Amino acid sequence: MPEYSQRIPVAGDDCGMIIEKIKRQQSDNSALAETLPPEAYNSDAFFSHEMEKIFRGDWVFVGHVSQIPALGDYFTLDIVNEPLVVVRNAEGVSVMSAVCLHRWAPVVSGQGNCKAFVCPFHNWTYDITGNLIGTPYMNQAADFDRKQCRLPVIRSEIVHGMIFITFSEQVESIAQRLKPLNALLDKYQVAELDTAYTLDYDCPFNWKMAVETFMECYHHSAVHRTTLEDSFPGRLSYIGEDGPGWTLCHQPLRKNGELSEVLTEGLIPLTGFSEEDMRQIHLMLIYPGCLIGLNPDRLSISTLLPINKHMTVWHRLVLVSKASSAQPSFAQTAADMKASSLSIIDEDLMINSAQQRGSASQLAGPGRLGHLETTVWHLANYIRTRI
Numbered sequence: 001m002p003e004y005s006q007r008i009p010v011a012g013d014d015c016g017m018i019i020e021k022i023k024r025q026q027s028d029n030s031a032l033a034e035t036l037p038p039e040a041y042n043s044d045a046f047f048s049h050e051m052e053k054i055f056r057g058d059w060v061f062v063g064h065v066s067q068i069p070a071l072g073d074y075f076t077l078d079i080v081n082e083p084l085v086v087v088r089n090a091e092g093v094s095v096m097s098a099v100c101l102h103r104w105a106p107v108v109s110g111q112g113n114c115k116a117f118v119c120p121f122h123n124w125t126y127d128i129t130g131n132l133i134g135t136p137y138m139n140q141a142a143d144f145d146r147k148q149c150r151l152p153v154i155r156s157e158i159v160h161g162m163i164f165i166t167f168s169e170q171v172e173s174i175a176q177r178l179k180p181l182n183a184l185l186d187k188y189q190v191a192e193l194d195t196a197y198t199l200d201y202d203c204p205f206n207w208k209m210a211v212e213t214f215m216e217c218y219h220h221s222a223v224h225r226t227t228l229e230d231s232f233p234g235r236l237s238y239i240g241e242d243g244p245g246w247t248l249c250h251q252p253l254r255k256n257g258e259l260s261e262v263l264t265e266g267l268i269p270l271t272g273f274s275e276e277d278m279r280q281i282h283l284m285l286i287y288p289g290c291l292i293g294l295n296p297d298r299l300s301i302s303t304l305l306p307i308n309k310h311m312t313v314w315h316r317l318v319l320v321s322k323a324s325s326a327q328p329s330f331a332q333t334a335a336d337m338k339a340s341s342l343s344i345i346d347e348d349l350m351i352n353s354a355q356q357r358g359s360a361s362q363l364a365g366p367g368r369l370g371h372l373e374t375t376v377w378h379l380a381n382y383i384r385t386r387i
């Protein structure tokens with residue numbers, strides 16, 4: 001199969017036509033729901049429009065405070081071609097552009113702890129609040145005052161320990177939008193958790209396919225029939241409440257299932273849960289691409305980083321209770337969790353890659369959606385309001 005990047009562009013890649021179709025197409029009745037048009041997953045022009053309106057215009061999850069507990073701790077990631085650094089400094093948690101003010105090399109990459117960022121190109125040096133404090137051999141540059149120079153700060157908010165950023169000055173506060181989720185996020189003590197591990201992988205398909213598949217369990221009986229389906233049959237899943245910024249899918253354990261099918265060996269479950277809480281997993285989408293799996297003993301929070309119409313980086317963070325991470329055997333538990341998640345991930349990667357290939361067909365059109373995938377319709381509705 002040729003690489004997607006080498007494939008023939010969609011005939012008539014017309015962003016306006018795709019927007020028009022999306023706005024015309026969706027019914028307000030979930031029983032009449034259908035997918036977005038397949039062109040929305042195969043268009044360079046529509047992808048650029050989404051990046052501007054959605055990924056630059058709305059809030060994007062970048063990480064959790066437990067990744068940077070100490071002064072000088074930092075991590076980096078690229079969002080819509082913006083290299084960013086998230087750092088713990090005297091001001092708290094700051095998110096800044098990592099692009100050097102000299103000739104644009106990112107001043108820092110990866111993650112770690114430092115007292116200053118030293119650009120790897122010509123050693124210009126920034127303190128951890130972004131002030132330019134060193135510019136070797138620049139003394140002959142006229143009218144250049146490094147004291148006036150600072151890395152641009154990106155608007156950010158921390159909600160339940162989760163760090164969100166936006167490039168928009170206009171968009172409403174994310175904390176405000178997520179208020180209806182406060183009780184659930186408090187119950188899972190999201191602000192108090194520790195990072196167990198992070199995992200990044202390439203998804204050779206459009207970002208929306210990744211979101212949609214995470215948020216429905218309808219595919220369990222086919223894609224995960226030898227893995228997830230036994231314990232978490234797709235037919236038992238149900239889609240509950242949603243709001244303007246988020247939607248939820250609930251995934252109960254099979255009838256007569258054992259708690260060991262939900263829990264991970266070596267982890268200590270969070271406290272204060274009812275029997276019902278212990279026997280289910282919640283899936284949450286905070287639009288556009290923050291995907292959260294809430295289990296009684298761990299959380300996964302992922303952020304999807306679209307690269308192009310057919311390529312997305314999946315950045316996953318797994319969080320556990322402090323009691324779990326304090327266990328002497330925790331490093332091994334985290335390594336085992338990471339390894340065991342890979343088989344499920346592979347199953348999804350295979351089917352979404354195939355789906356991407358099918359969606360480029362000129363014979364493909366919008367498909368009907370059932371009640372087990374109302375979240376797919378929720379995402380379509382969110383997109384309709386943002387474009």
Ligand code: FES
Nearest residue numbers: 100102103119122
């Ligand atoms: S690009 Fe950073 S010092 Fe030159």
Ligand SMILES: [Fe+2]
Nearest residue numbers: 213223224348
């Ligand atoms: Fe899946």
